[in-house]
Amino acid sequence: MSGIIEVENLSFGYTPEETILKALSFEVMPGTFVGIAGPNGAGKTTLLNLLCGLLTPKAGSIEIDTAHIESYSIRKLAQKVSVVRHEFVPVFDFTVRECVSMARTPYLGTFGFEGKDDKKFVNDALAITDTARFAHRPLAQLSGGERQRVFIARALAQNTAILLLDEPTSFLDLKHQVGIYDLLKTAQLEKGKTIVAVTHDINLTIQYADEVLLLGADSSYQHGRAKDVFSLDQIEKVFGVRTFAGKVGGENFFLPLGKFAKDSRQITSKLDGGQQE
Amino acid sequence: MVKNLTAKNLAIKVFICLAVLAVVMCLCAMVGTQKVSLEKVFAGPGEEAGQAIDYEIFVGVRLPRVILAALVGAALACAGVVLQAILRNPLADPYILGISSGAGLGVITAFLFGATWGFFWGGAIAVFAFTGASLTVWLVWCIGRFTGKSQVTNLLLAGVVVNAFFSAVIMFLTSIANSEQLRSTIYWLMGNITEKDWLVLWVSAGCILAGIIGLFNICHKLNILTFGQEEAKALGVDAAKTRLVAFGFAAFITAIAVSLSGLIGFVGLVIPHGVRLVFGPDHRQLLPLSAIIGSIFLVIADTLARTIVAPAQLPVGVITAIVGGPFFLVLLAKYSRKVSWLK
Numbered sequence: 001m002s003g004i005i006e007v008e009n010l011s012f013g014y015t016p017e018e019t020i021l022k023a024l025s026f027e028v029m030p031g032t033f034v035g036i037a038g039p040n041g042a043g044k045t046t047l048l049n050l051l052c053g054l055l056t057p058k059a060g061s062i063e064i065d066t067a068h069i070e071s072y073s074i075r076k077l078a079q080k081v082s083v084v085r086h087e088f089v090p091v092f093d094f095t096v097r098e099c100v101s102m103a104r105t106p107y108l109g110t111f112g113f114e115g116k117d118d119k120k121f122v123n124d125a126l127a128i129t130d131t132a133r134f135a136h137r138p139l140a141q142l143s144g145g146e147r148q149r150v151f152i153a154r155a156l157a158q159n160t161a162i163l164l165l166d167e168p169t170s171f172l173d174l175k176h177q178v179g180i181y182d183l184l185k186t187a188q189l190e191k192g193k194t195i196v197a198v199t200h201d202i203n204l205t206i207q208y209a210d211e212v213l214l215l216g217a218d219s220s221y222q223h224g225r226a227k228d229v230f231s232l233d234q235i236e237k238v239f240g241v242r243t244f245a246g247k248v249g250g251e252n253f254f255l256p257l258g259k260f261a262k263d264s265r266q267i268t269s270k271l272d273g274g275q276q277e
Numbered sequence: 278m279v280k281n282l283t284a285k286n287l288a289i290k291v292f293i294c295l296a297v298l299a300v301v302m303c304l305c306a307m308v309g310t311q312k313v314s315l316e317k318v319f320a321g322p323g324e325e326a327g328q329a330i331d332y333e334i335f336v337g338v339r340l341p342r343v344i345l346a347a348l349v350g351a352a353l354a355c356a357g358v359v360l361q362a363i364l365r366n367p368l369a370d371p372y373i374l375g376i377s378s379g380a381g382l383g384v385i386t387a388f389l390f391g392a393t394w395g396f397f398w399g400g401a402i403a404v405f406a407f408t409g410a411s412l413t414v415w416l417v418w419c420i421g422r423f424t425g426k427s428q429v430t431n432l433l434l435a436g437v438v439v440n441a442f443f444s445a446v447i448m449f450l451t452s453i454a455n456s457e458q459l460r461s462t463i464y465w466l467m468g469n470i471t472e473k474d475w476l477v478l479w480v481s482a483g484c485i486l487a488g489i490i491g492l493f494n495i496c497h498k499l500n501i502l503t504f505g506q507e508e509a510k511a512l513g514v515d516a517a518k519t520r521l522v523a524f525g526f527a528a529f530i531t532a533i534a535v536s537l538s539g540l541i542g543f544v545g546l547v548i549p550h551g552v553r554l555v556f557g558p559d560h561r562q563l564l565p566l567s568a569i570i571g572s573i574f575l576v577i578a579d580t581l582a583r584t585i586v587a588p589a590q591l592p593v594g595v596i597t598a599i600v601g602g603p604f605f606l607v608l609l610a611k612y613s614r615k616v617s618w619l620k
Contacts, residue, residue: 054510078513090504091365092558102501106513112497112561113284158512 002066003053004194006163010060012043012050020046022219026059028211030161033188035205035226038215039239044198047215048164051196052083065161078106079246082155084165087148096131097122097149103157120174125157129183144174148230152183153156156191164185165197167202177201181208200236206230214238282559285594290562294569301573302347305580306339311588336581344478345537346437346470346579346593347572350541350544352485352534357545359492359527362499363520364421367612368605370440371531372542374432375439376413378426379446380528380535381466382443383409388462399477399536403484406532413439433609468594470579479620481533488530489568495519495559503558507611541594544571550608 005028013019020043028034036044038160046205049055053069062069064080072080077150080105090099103125104118114122126132129149139147146170155163165184169177185208199205205212212229214222216238228243232245235254244255287314309312317331349577350371355465357377358368383405387398420435451462456558501509534541548571551561575593578600582591 041589049507052511054507074510074515075513078511081511083511084505085507091367092503092553093499094503094558098500098557098559102497102504102512105497105501106365110494113282 004030004065005196006063006066007051008061009065010050010056010062011058012046013058019058019219021050021215026213026221026223027163028194028196030194031192031208033185033208034197034211034213035209036196036198036213036215037200037202037205038221039217041218042215042217044215045166047213048083048155048166048198051165052081057228059241075106076139078158078160080160081162082153082158082160083165084155084163084166084168086170089140093140095138096142096153097126097135099150100125100131100135100154100157102153105157106158121157121159124219127161128156131151143178144171145173148172148176148180149183152180152187156187156193161192162194162196165195167198167200169199169201172259175197177204184208201215202235203231206253207237227252282562287562287565290556291565294566294573298347298569298573298576302333302576305528305576306335306343308340308584309353309578310335310584319324320450320524324507332463341473341475341478342470342579342583343576344482346576348478348482349470349534349538349541350412350484350548350571350573350575351489353541353544353575354548354567355475355489355492355564356527356531356534356546358560359499359523360545362434362503362560363523363527365503365505366421368433368546368608370543370546371410371527372540372544372561373440373546373605374413374436375443376410376417376528376531376543378440378443378447379413379416380406380410380446380532381540382450383532384536385447385462389441389450399480401608403533404535406536407529410528410532410535411525414445416526418524464592465535465539467592468539468597469592470575470582471536473537477537484533486528488526488533489564490524491526493561493564494532495522497566499523499560499564500558516615539592541575541595541597543597543605544575546608547597547601547604548574550604 007024007026010021010024011019012021014072020041024047029204036047038044043262047053050057051069053074056070057078058210069077099121101114101118104114104121106119107110108114123132126135126144127225128248129152131146131149131153134146136144142150152165152168155165163184168184169180172180181204181265184195184197189196197209211228212226214229214234222234230252232243233246235243239256241256244257246253246255304618305329307315311333311334313335317329318335319333320329342586347378352479356376357369358369358372361367364374386404386409387402388404389408392402405583416439418434419433424435426433447466451466498514500511501512502516503517510518547569552563552567552570556566575597578596579593582593582596585591
């Protein structure tokens with residue numbers, strides 16, 4: 001079985017001199033949950049934009065569902081890959097239902113009216129994300145967490161095999177963060193979606209992702225099972241911050257420790273080169 | 278339970294609005310300095326010319342003018358809808374952004390080359406107007422990109438400057454041009470609907486309808502474009518292509534409207550806002566309903582323009598600006614406070 005996303009020797013930079021991603025190769029199997037982590041500027045969002053065809057690689061290739069990404073038309077690609085970016089409020093007062101219905105655009109004919117099937121996909125997506133109860137409300141009147149669920153509903157209604165997410169939980173409180181990840185996991189397990197999420201939250205990623213792609217600021221990368229990639233050494237090295245590692249049940253957890261963190265001196269760290277008292 | 282917009286549901290609304298438009302057009306054609314009785318109009322033209330005065334006034338003078346107002350209203354309202362969607366700016370309007378003056382400059386240039394009002398030159402005037410409008414759309418788009426999308430007002434300021442510049446050039450050209458045509462040109466610049474012959478009307482009607490149908494075809498894509506270019510691509514919409522088509526058609530119908538009746542402001546601002554408030558922002562519905570309600574609005578405005586100071590006449594642009602100006606200020610205050618809306 002071959003991967004649904006296959007990235008081969010991918011390089012990218014926004015200017016000819018600059019390189020953000022260098023010789024990146026990995027494979028995502030259908031129905032897996034992959035987290036993309038790394039420090040700011042490591043190219044996480046850039047990679048996401050490459051995977052959805054918004055950017056074109058400098059070198060190397062990306063294959064989606066065994067076909068080269070550039071062989072897809074914009075419309076065909078939108079039938080394979082859906083994208084959820086940071087939640088935002090649009091200019092005009094579209095309601096939740098109108099917004100989710102837009103997901104059906106790649107399937108509509110001329111004049112763009114939805115048919116029966118389209119409505120079914122929209123209703124299912126509203127139900128699974130628990131957004132049906134405020135389907136008639138304008139997006140502007142929702143809280144950040146609710147709005148993010150609406151954009152996920154839209155991605156689900158788009159009925160694509162692959163879901164790409166750019167920091168889906170960045171402005172949300174603890175409960176809503178977990179809620180969004182639960183929702184994504186449900187989509188993975190029940191609908192067989194392949195989920196690729198850019199994230200800053202290492203601990204949530206460990207809990208939910210099957211595999212992790214850890215990008216370093218120096219264009220290095222690690223790809224593997226979440227447990228293997230996220231080790232204390234690795235995290236301290238890639239993020240450049242002293243970190244406390246602990247275990248709850250079978251899972252590892254990591255807490256960053258700043259210079260003024262209370263009681264931080266009690267914990268020794270490899271970054272300090274063992275000079276800690 | 279909220280329902281999706283269906284073609285059937287939309288057809289019903291369009292039909293009702295069209296019926297209202299027909300009634301308004303009939304009523305407005307009745308109003309005027311000379312009283313006209315419908316009975317005599319339906320009696321038809323007399324056997325000899327000059328006998329059935331009522332018929333001649335109604336069919337020869339009032340009806341063409343009412344139809345012209347309806348056409349121009351529809352064109353300007355649709356252009357407003359499209360510009361607001363593509364520029365993601367609720368205050369966009371062909372007049373405010375200077376696109377009407379761009380088209381106007383084209384028309385004046387055509388005059389300098391010797392064009393005169395009338396059917397023979399009509400085509401040439403329209404081509405010049407379209408060129409002027411397209412160049413201005415392109416200019417405003419570039420300025421909008423350059424200044425960034427963070428401020429609602431940046432684009433408007435650009436529009437104000439473009440507008441002032443083109444108006445100055447127009448004034449310059451008219452003052453060096455033949456003084457005989459000066460008075461009619463100045464009236465035309467203020468937005469004036471006058472009687473046109475039927476052939477001009479039918480050809481313009483065909484052009485404007487074609488433009489509106491062309492735009493209706495991309496309305497579902499306009500919905501997504503209001504979410505921005507990246508979102509559009511993720512949802513399978515080619516933003517650049519859609520934008521080109523939208524700008525092209527918007528410039529086209531604006532150009533036709535301007536070459537018919539000069540610079541009429543604020544129709545493209547007031548009407549889409551009103552329709553959006555009542556029916557929601559879905560462009561598949563917003564565009565056709567704005568077209569019809571824009572027609573109704575301008576037919577009424579023009580009727581006011583030719584009756585309130587009778588027997589003299591006002592340019593209809595005076596009426597739309599008196600209504601639209603304050604409306605614009607209210608919207609400006611509202612959206613300036615919500616700058617964060619436009620990420």
